[in-house]
Amino acid sequence: MNAPRMRIAGRGELLLRLEAAGHVIVDPEDAELIINPQGPVRAGQVVGSTQAITLGDLDEYDTTMRFVLSELTLNVFALTASDEVTATVAELLVNETGGRVVQVPDSQRERLLLGQQIAAYSQVVAQEANALLTEALGNPDLAQDVMEEATGLLAPPANVQQVQRAFRSIQSPERKRLYVELTRRSAELFRNREIELWAMKVQGE
Amino acid sequence: MNAPRMRIAGRGELLLRLEAAGHVIVDPEDAELIINPQGPVRAGQVVGSTQAITLGDLDEYDTTMRFVLSELTLNVFALTASDEVTATVAELLVNETGGRVVQVPDSQRERLLLGQQIAAYSQVVAQEANALLTEALGNPDLAQDVMEEATGLLAPPANVQQVQRAFRSIQSPERKRLYVELTRRSAELFRNREIELWAMKVQGE
Numbered sequence: 001m002n003a004p005r006m007r008i009a010g011r012g013e014l015l016l017r018l019e020a021a022g023h024v025i026v027d028p029e030d031a032e033l034i035i036n037p038q039g040p041v042r043a044g045q046v047v048g049s050t051q052a053i054t055l056g057d058l059d060e061y062d063t064t065m066r067f068v069l070s071e072l073t074l075n076v077f078a079l080t081a082s083d084e085v086t087a088t089v090a091e092l093l094v095n096e097t098g099g100r101v102v103q104v105p106d107s108q109r110e111r112l113l114l115g116q117q118i119a120a121y122s123q124v125v126a127q128e129a130n131a132l133l134t135e136a137l138g139n140p141d142l143a144q145d146v147m148e149e150a151t152g153l154l155a156p157p158a159n160v161q162q163v164q165r166a167f168r169s170i171q172s173p174e175r176k177r178l179y180v181e182l183t184r185r186s187a188e189l190f191r192n193r194e195i196e197l198w199a200m201k202v203q204g205e
Numbered sequence: 206m207n208a209p210r211m212r213i214a215g216r217g218e219l220l221l222r223l224e225a226a227g228h229v230i231v232d233p234e235d236a237e238l239i240i241n242p243q244g245p246v247r248a249g250q251v252v253g254s255t256q257a258i259t260l261g262d263l264d265e266y267d268t269t270m271r272f273v274l275s276e277l278t279l280n281v282f283a284l285t286a287s288d289e290v291t292a293t294v295a296e297l298l299v300n301e302t303g304g305r306v307v308q309v310p311d312s313q314r315e316r317l318l319l320g321q322q323i324a325a326y327s328q329v330v331a332q333e334a335n336a337l338l339t340e341a342l343g344n345p346d347l348a349q350d351v352m353e354e355a356t357g358l359l360a361p362p363a364n365v366q367q368v369q370r371a372f373r374s375i376q377s378p379e380r381k382r383l384y385v386e387l388t389r390r391s392a393e394l395f396r397n398r399e400i401e402l403w404a405m406k407v408q409g410e
Binding site: 053072076078104109113116117120122126129130131132133136145146149152157165166169170174178184185186189 | 277315329333336337341342343350353354379386387388389391
């Protein structure tokens with residue numbers, strides 16, 4: 001027995017994957033499901049988006065059956081749907097492409113996006129640290145060891161003297177700025193008022 | 206045959222470890238080596254520091270035989286010494302306590318400190334991301350998977366709309382500030398002028 005084939009329109013990678021899984025690509029007016037639509041969607045059609053962040057972003061479409069989907073890890077997707085039927089349809093489709101879904105409430109989707117962005121930024125910071133350590137130690141493997149030693153450890157900022165000194169040793173104004181802000185945030189989290197004030201003073205200059 | 210015993214004065218963990226390894230703790234005036242001295246050091250004595258950053262920080266002492274030592278990873282220490290004999294003495298002593306040393310030029314020590322601080326800060330950022338992801342997904346293990354997916358990947362910042370939206374979704378002013386700075390630095394690295402300008406504008410407000 002074959003799984004039921006849907007009539008799908010739209011664009012994007014999910015569409016291509018669903019076509020590869022045997023679904024039928026049709027014009028938008030004939031579609032049961034439109035993914036990332038470029039035109040109107042009418043009542044009775046399902047609209048799905050891999051670009052929108054929340055269901056509210058799909059308010060312009062004249063249908064109540066909506067879902068948004070975003071990648072969490074390889075082939076794992078955060079799914080938010082307007083109702084249970086739409087959620088089931090979306091989940092079945094993702095499963096057919098070899099993926100799986102995790103349901104996320106609409107109210108959490110902006111937080112999820114923010115968390116993913118900040119996770120990516122933590123890598124930007126790690127990259128800066130790695131570049132400095134590799135240059136200072138002349139040994140990328142050892143630099144990597146030092147990075148790994150720090151992983152998962154929340155260390156408080158050093159004392160003001162050390163922070164000031166590290167700050168002064170930085171030549172690039174961009175890196176100086178980042179350093180001060182990270183120092184300030186770290187000091188806030190560790191309630192080190194002295195370093196926080198130092199950072200605020202530098203930022204005010 | 207026993208290794209030669211040194212007469213050592215000073216304070217700190219290294220001193221205690223050296224005592225445990227069989228060296229003799231004496232008054233500073235009788236010492237061959239003084240670690241983290243609190244008083245004067247005269248010519249002919251070796252001065253070592255686990256607190257100073259560079260050899261120049263030991264300029265106040267009347268001896269040319271100096272070394273500084275800082276921890277890189279568990280039992281691995283960055284060593285900088287004024288001369289080869291002092292370096293050898295320091296290395297032998299560290300080895301006796303079960304550690305090993307990596308020689309670092311004096312000119313690189315501030316960069317090393319900075320790199321270690323920024324490595325620690327990258328964990329502060331990762332921690333913020335992890336907290337957001339855990340809250341959004343309601344699942345610490347999945348949040349951890351998303352964090353690991355980001356590890357080692359330098360992803361460019363999203364588009365201005367996504368960045369703006371994530372920014373507006375943040376309630377805490379402290380986290381807002383960190384977010385903008387990280388976005389700006391990321392945009393600089395990826396040469397995304399539009400996002401850079403957005404961040405500069407927000408920071409100027």
